[in-house]
Amino acid sequence: MPFHNYRLTVVWYNVKVGVAKIRFSNTTETHILKTNVTNLCVRVLGERNQNLKNAKVTIILPRVTLTLLTDDNGYALFKQIPSGNWTLNIEYKNLREETVANTATPDCLIVKFKVFIEFYNFILPRDLVYNLAIGIISLWILLIVAIILRYRVGR
Structure with a gap:
């Protein structure tokens, strides 16, 4: 250069x-x-x-x-x-x-x-996990209530 x-x-x-x-x-x-x-x-x-x-x-x-x-x-x-x-x-x-x-x-x-x-x-995602958890817990509560009611009605 x-x-x-x-x-x-x-x-x-x-x-x-x-x-x-x-x-x-x-x-x-x-x-x-x-x-x-x-x-x-x-x-x-x-x-x-x-x-x-x-x-x-x-x-x-x-x-x-x-x-x-x-x-x-x-x-x-x-x-x-x-x-x-x-x-x-x-x-x-x-x-x-x-x-x-x-x-x-x-x-x-x-x-x-x-x-x-x-x-x-x-x-x-977080919201789906929470919704699934709430849904499963609600389902279990309803199932337990149904079993208790069925047991009481059966007596």
């Missing part, structure tokens, strides 16, 4: 993440360019704050999508992505959620699914 001033533009995942004016004056010169990239942490939890392992987390960048699966603790960490607001699609079994993540937020983005209990690969 001839010694000269250069304008350098850095593009990462089809997003401009850095621009600098650099002057080269000798052949062994090194320049450090600061780019606007960051890590994005996503944590996927259930209704009881239980970790949801193997949730599929997809970030949509311009003309590029990146997908990770959550680890045992429900975390997915996208490393060195362009800073900004990005759409995330999160899937856990047959449940789906879409949200927008802002990389300027230092905390891990938490996404909660209506997963209270998993039973043989069936997902049961």
Whole structure:
């Protein structure tokens, strides 16, 4: 490269993440360019704050999508992505959620699914579990009352 001033533009995942004016004056010169990239942490939890392992987390960048699966603790960490607001699609079994993540937020983005209990690969939300419990208890109470009434009428 001839010694000269250069304008350098850095593009990462089809997003401009850095621009600098650099002057080269000798052949062994090194320049450090600061780019606007960051890590994005996503944590996927259930209704009881239980970790949801193997949730599929997809970030949509311009003309590029990146997908990770959550680890045992429900975390997915996208490393060195362009800073900004990005759409995330999160899937856990047959449940789906879409949200927008802002990389300027230092905390891990938490996404909660209506997963209270998993039973043989069936997902049961809290309201369904409570309704089933109330229904079963009510059925038992009615059965006991019917048996008592039947016993009293039979005498």
